[in-house]
Amino acid sequence: MFPRGKTFTGTLIAAALALTLAACTPGSEAPAPSAPATGAAINKDVASMGDVTLTVWDQEVRGGQNEQMTKLNAAFEAKYPNVSIKRNSQSFEDLGKTLRLALSGTDAPDVVQANNARNTMGAFVKAGQLLPLDGWADAYGWNERYPASVLKYSQYSTDGTTFGSGSIYGLPQVGEIVGVFYSKKKLESLDLTLPADWAGFESAIVTAKEAGETPLLLGNIEKWPAGHVFGPIQGAKVPPEQIEKLGFGNAGASWITPENQAAAQTLADWNAKGYFNKGVNGTEYDAAWQKLTKGEGVFLMGGSWMAADLADAMGEDVGFFVPPATAGDGAQTTGGTGLPFTVTAKTKNPDLAAAYIDFITNDEAMGILADTGNLPVLNTSTYAPETGALKDVFTAFESVTTDGVLLPYLDYATPTMGDTLGDSLQGLLEGKLDAPAFTEAMEADYAGFTQGK
Amino acid sequence: MRASPKESRTTGAPRNASGRRGHAATPYLFIAPAFILYAAFMLYPLARSVHLSLFAWDGLTLATFVGFGNYTELFTDDRLRAAFGHALAFIIFFAVIPCGIGLVLAAVLTRSKARGLSLFRTLVFLPQVIAMVVVSVAFKQIYAPDGLLNSALRSIGLDSLTRAWLGDYVFSLPAVGLIGSWVSTGLVTVLLLAGMAKIPTELFEAARLDGAGAVREFIFIIVPSVRAELTVALTLTIVASLKTFDLIYMTTAGGPGSSTTVPSYEVYRRAFETGQVGSAAAIGVTLSIIIFLITLAVNRISERGA
Numbered sequence: 001m002f003p004r005g006k007t008f009t010g011t012l013i014a015a016a017l018a019l020t021l022a023a024c025t026p027g028s029e030a031p032a033p034s035a036p037a038t039g040a041a042i043n044k045d046v047a048s049m050g051d052v053t054l055t056v057w058d059q060e061v062r063g064g065q066n067e068q069m070t071k072l073n074a075a076f077e078a079k080y081p082n083v084s085i086k087r088n089s090q091s092f093e094d095l096g097k098t099l100r101l102a103l104s105g106t107d108a109p110d111v112v113q114a115n116n117a118r119n120t121m122g123a124f125v126k127a128g129q130l131l132p133l134d135g136w137a138d139a140y141g142w143n144e145r146y147p148a149s150v151l152k153y154s155q156y157s158t159d160g161t162t163f164g165s166g167s168i169y170g171l172p173q174v175g176e177i178v179g180v181f182y183s184k185k186k187l188e189s190l191d192l193t194l195p196a197d198w199a200g201f202e203s204a205i206v207t208a209k210e211a212g213e214t215p216l217l218l219g220n221i222e223k224w225p226a227g228h229v230f231g232p233i234q235g236a237k238v239p240p241e242q243i244e245k246l247g248f249g250n251a252g253a254s255w256i257t258p259e260n261q262a263a264a265q266t267l268a269d270w271n272a273k274g275y276f277n278k279g280v281n282g283t284e285y286d287a288a289w290q291k292l293t294k295g296e297g298v299f300l301m302g303g304s305w306m307a308a309d310l311a312d313a314m315g316e317d318v319g320f321f322v323p324p325a326t327a328g329d330g331a332q333t334t335g336g337t338g339l340p341f342t343v344t345a346k347t348k349n350p351d352l353a354a355a356y357i358d359f360i361t362n363d364e365a366m367g368i369l370a371d372t373g374n375l376p377v378l379n380t381s382t383y384a385p386e387t388g389a390l391k392d393v394f395t396a397f398e399s400v401t402t403d404g405v406l407l408p409y410l411d412y413a414t415p416t417m418g419d420t421l422g423d424s425l426q427g428l429l430e431g432k433l434d435a436p437a438f439t440e441a442m443e444a445d446y447a448g449f450t451q452g453k
Numbered sequence: 454m455r456a457s458p459k460e461s462r463t464t465g466a467p468r469n470a471s472g473r474r475g476h477a478a479t480p481y482l483f484i485a486p487a488f489i490l491y492a493a494f495m496l497y498p499l500a501r502s503v504h505l506s507l508f509a510w511d512g513l514t515l516a517t518f519v520g521f522g523n524y525t526e527l528f529t530d531d532r533l534r535a536a537f538g539h540a541l542a543f544i545i546f547f548a549v550i551p552c553g554i555g556l557v558l559a560a561v562l563t564r565s566k567a568r569g570l571s572l573f574r575t576l577v578f579l580p581q582v583i584a585m586v587v588v589s590v591a592f593k594q595i596y597a598p599d600g601l602l603n604s605a606l607r608s609i610g611l612d613s614l615t616r617a618w619l620g621d622y623v624f625s626l627p628a629v630g631l632i633g634s635w636v637s638t639g640l641v642t643v644l645l646l647a648g649m650a651k652i653p654t655e656l657f658e659a660a661r662l663d664g665a666g667a668v669r670e671f672i673f674i675i676v677p678s679v680r681a682e683l684t685v686a687l688t689l690t691i692v693a694s695l696k697t698f699d700l701i702y703m704t705t706a707g708g709p710g711s712s713t714t715v716p717s718y719e720v721y722r723r724a725f726e727t728g729q730v731g732s733a734a735a736i737g738v739t740l741s742i743i744i745f746l747i748t749l750a751v752n753r754i755s756e757r758g759a
Contacts, residue, residue, distance in 0.1 A: 026508050026516040026730070097725050100512050119728055127513035221593075221619055223708050279598030281709045282617020282625075287597065415511075416727045426709040432622055 042139045043351040046080045054352055055086045055109040057102065059095040059339060064308075064373035068173075071368050072360045079359075083352065092339075096120060103129040108346035110353045113339040114170065116153050118163060118249050119415035121342070125169060126160030131343040132167035136354035142171060145361070149406050150175070150377055154340040163248040163412065170340030171361045173369055175377040177335035177397045177406070178228045179322035181300040181310055181389065183292060186213065190298070194319070197327040198236040201299075205275055208298045216270065217297040218280045219288030220429065223422030226267070226280070227410055229301045230425060231334030234263040236325050240332050240405040246442075247408030249417070251450040255443035256436075264428055264435035271429045281426050292318070304335075304375055304393045311389045320392035322400060330404025335397070337377055414449035499741075506735035511728035523735035533736065536714045537743075539626060540695050543715065544747075546630030547637050547694030548687055554634075555641030555686065560675045562642075563649040564657075564667070574646060577639040585636070589703030592632045593619065596704075619705050625713050629704055633694060641686040648682030649675060684755040688748045695744050716740045 157166035208215035245253035293313035324331035370383030384394035411418035427433035510516035596618035707714030724733035
């Protein structure tokens with residue numbers, strides 16, 4: 001019986017192996033990259049499309065996000081009774097993981113929200129799974145609707161090699177900006193006025209430290225938060241054209257420059273001199289901003305998405321600013337757009353998908369976004385509330401996108417840059433890496449990608 | 454079928470043979486439903502992983518065949534080598550330390566005839582019942598720079614020892630490992646308690662008459678008697694230590710830097726975040742083989758000793 005069983009199992013295993021090895025090379029089921037749609041007439045008349053269903057995958061799950069999406073979908077369906085929207089909403093993390101499978105499957109959704117970064121949108125463009133929307137952009141006037149500084153965040157060359165220019169692959173609804181939150185009471189007690197430029201900000205940090213306060217708050221156990229401190233520092237010290245190339249992962253720049261090393265040195269010095277709370281690499285992100293609400297620090301560098309939570313806890317005490325390199329100029333800081341809404345290559349009705357994207361990003365939609373507590377990406381300051389941190393955020397975003405430079409998140413650059421940046425910044429803060437070693441680690445990832453593609 | 458058994462025995466060869474063939478296939482028919490499920494959900498994915506591990510694939514575009522390139526990378530890539538090193542270090546924290554503590558704890562509990570044994574047993578087993586995610590969140594608070602551990606150290610004047618435990622390049626690995634020890638100890642203790650309950654009390658009486666103390670009892674009676682339970686405990690905890698994912702994902706994300714990353718976390722990272730599906734599959738396959746070999750070795754050693 002024993003030998004017999006063994007042959008039997010052996011045969012089965014061999015059969016299973018033969019089956020898989022005979023199966024095609026991974027990825028060969030994927031569609032060939034589609035040529036940009038040309039020639040086909042664009043239909044803007046949704047009412048004429050008959051009874052159709054539009055499947056939308058988004059990640060607008062939180063309070064105000066979900067509210068705006070629900071309102072806009074209802075408005076679209078009310079305007080075009082022949083359209084029914086099938087919405088699938090997942091958290092950012094979940095969507096990031098399921099989208100790859102969804103797009104390569106046979107039953108792909110029509111509209112999906114895809115992260116701008118190279119490991120998501122870039123990979124999809126390269127695989128030909130998203131439609132270039134240039135035809136619709138001309139028909140709907142998206143190039144006029146969006147400032148070029150914002151639109152470039154959803155532009156790729158059709159082969160996916162260049163990021164930040166080329167075809168338009170999607171449109172975002174909201175904006176994000178990284179700056180400095182501060183406690184007004186703390187500044188007052190330190191006899192400080194709001195710094196007007198980067199030098200003023202740095203000297204305010206020193207003053208706060210000398211007065212025995214914790215000048216800067218950071219929780220970096222998650223690895224990525226330090227990127228939102230390094231980004232603005234880099235923005236103040238490095239020419240923006242260079243940061244754009246580094247951030248978008250396009251060839252032609254280098255991390256190994258005196259300016260980048262100076263930016264890295266600044267961050268390392270800040271921690272070495274005790275300007276941050278103790279043990280930043282072991283502190284949670286949430287714990288850090290909560291310290292600001294408890295009066296345990298003066299400044300907190302971070303993204304505009306924290307404004308609502310901070311305002312809830314601190315009321316009028318919290319403010320937000322983005323220090324420009326020179327007083328009076330527009331600031332150069334990290335930021336970007338919310339996840340752009342894109343059209344999949346497998347959609348049966350690209351005209352409908354494009355009309356939907358147009359609808360959820362038009363002027364009325366921006367109004368609804370602002371009403372539901374989001375930061376509309378267009379004409380932001382006109383929607384600003386009267387007072388509070390949100391007003392500061394709205395004003396700062398408009399000023400940076402029009403007068404200053406909105407710099408890409410550095411982890412957009414390559415598929416592995418998120419890890420490289422996070423690991424290296426933790427090393428830099430801890431003193432494991434000095435500034436030259438930090439820039440070398442970053443250059444290795446950046447150059448490896450730009451030269452390898 | 455109406456034929457009597459006697460008649461059937463004397464009937465012709467063809468019928469007899471067909472009867473035996475039926476008998477031979479029957480066992481396979483019985484295991485077929487389970488086997489088909491097993492094949493569909495275990496064997497096929499396993500074979501597919503092996504297949505994928507031979508390609509460089511981003512999960513989207515056409516893959517390129519790289520042969521054993523993904524496997525040689527396991528030796529050349531510092532980060533991956535380190536990940537496997539950390540997994541081996543976790544064996545000490547997840548398996549060796551808990552087995553040591555568990556043996557002593559179970560022996561003391563068995564011999565002392567303490568009251569409230571069942572309550573204590575429940576308490577030590579509790580960490581096993583709590584979801585790892587919850588455990589991780591709780592320990593993150595304990596290890597935080599102004600968390601419980603540092604407060605305790607400060608209150609007894611050991612300020613110099615306080616640090617951001619999970620953000621420290623030297624201490625994050627043991628800090629995470631000790632969470633594993635805390636979780637595993639209960640399981641090991643309860644397993645060993647069950648084993649020790651079977652030891653006949655006459656053995657201890659005889660040993661006492663021969664002049665053996667508690668330590669000798671432990672070495673010469675208790676430990677040899679629970680060899681089988683110890684093997685089970687070691688196997689379970691070693692497998693748990695090598696495939697740790699949730700703990701790392703929730704506490705340090707492999708950091709600071711890459712000082713606490715483990716193979717299963719690398720599998721997740723590469724497959725879902727950085728688009729290196731082939732490499733992820735290769736790590737997974739290698740990890741499976743290592744787990745298989747180590748557990749095989751543990752069981753062989755214990756069988757040989759028995």
